[in-house]
Amino acid sequence: MSSIKIRLKSKNGITRIRTLIAHPMETGRNKDKVTGKVIPAQFIKRVTIEYNDQEIASCSLGTGISKDPYFSFHFKGGQPGGRIKISWVDNQGQTDTAERMIK
Amino acid sequence: MVSSRRNFLKTACSAFCLSIVAKFGLIFTRAAEAAWPEKAFHSNKLNDVLLNLFQQNKTTKTKRIKLKIPGIAQDGAVVPLTITSTLRQIDRIVIFVAQNPRPLIADFELSPNMEVFVRTRIRMADTGHVTVIARANGKLYSTQKQVSVAIGGC
Numbered sequence: 556m557s558s559i560k561i562r563l564k565s566k567n568g569i570t571r572i573r574t575l576i577a578h579p580m581e582t583g584r585n586k587d588k589v590t591g592k593v594i595p596a597q598f599i600k601r602v603t604i605e606y607n608d609q610e611i612a613s614c615s616l617g618t619g620i621s622k623d624p625y626f627s628f629h630f631k632g633g634q635p636g637g638r639i640k641i642s643w644v645d646n647q648g649q650t651d652t653a654e655r656m657i658k
Numbered sequence: 659m660v661s662s663r664r665n666f667l668k669t670a671c672s673a674f675c676l677s678i679v680a681k682f683g684l685i686f687t688r689a690a691e692a693a694w695p696e697k698a699f700h701s702n703k704l705n706d707v708l709l710n711l712f713q714q715n716k717t718t719k720t721k722r723i724k725l726k727i728p729g730i731a732q733d734g735a736v737v738p739l740t741i742t743s744t745l746r747q748i749d750r751i752v753i754f755v756a757q758n759p760r761p762l763i764a765d766f767e768l769s770p771n772m773e774v775f776v777r778t779r780i781r782m783a784d785t786g787h788v789t790v791i792a793r794a795n796g797k798l799y800s801t802q803k804q805v806s807v808a809i810g811g812c
Binding site for chain 2: 569582584600601610611612613614615616617618619620621622624625626627628629630631632
């Protein structure tokens with residue numbers, strides 16, 4: 556199961572991209588309720604959005620983004636059959652990618 | 659003699675492969691590190707953040723950037739916000755919350771074929787201002803909104 560969900564909706568030449576990434580986004584300041592130990596920081600640093608392998612948007616993130624990050628963008632010039640690819644990398648080097656076709 | 663040559667070849671080959679894998683790993687993480695502006699994310703002042711990201715700190719207040727965010731946030735852990743603008747040629751959008759332990763929230767880079775529209779959910783530690791800075795045509799524009807936070811979420 557990919558950690559990334561992508562929803563695309565085209566209307567009047569604009570593709571609405573919505574994405575939800577399952578990620579803890581730990582700040583490194585929270586303590587484990589059971590053990591009392593500090594949970595190490597784990598947060599997404601970079602998210603990139605590509606259309607047919609060309610980067611159309613990217614973001615650098617800090618710990619100020621909520622758990623399970625949600626993003627929405629509006630893209631001009633998406634053709635039916637075009638592919639939207641979203642990938643992320645976090646501070647621990649973990650990464651994931653997902654792709655979806657514009658209808 | 660023959661077996662030692664075999665052995666040598668084996669070890670040499672695996673060492674070579676390992677070094678290649680290690681190099682690729684390094685290059686990959688370095689690329690990610692390079693793209694992530696660490697200094698900006700670790701500074702507490704808007705001034706420093708702007709200098710770090712844009713090499714300039716002069717911002718013009720504008721009403722042409724619209725920041726849609728609830729005036730009262732029940733839960734500081736999840737505050738939804740939407741940024742739109744009628745300004746042209748915006749290629750960067752930065753979200754900054756001064757009262758957070760790490761004030762720089764996010765830095766969005768938009769290519770010309772993106773509409774100026776960003777929606778996400780942020781964390782807020784306390785009541786205060788949310789500042790959005792956008793770069794249009796090389797100049798910085800900013801807008802601000804006060805949000806009351808019931809329970810801090812940082």
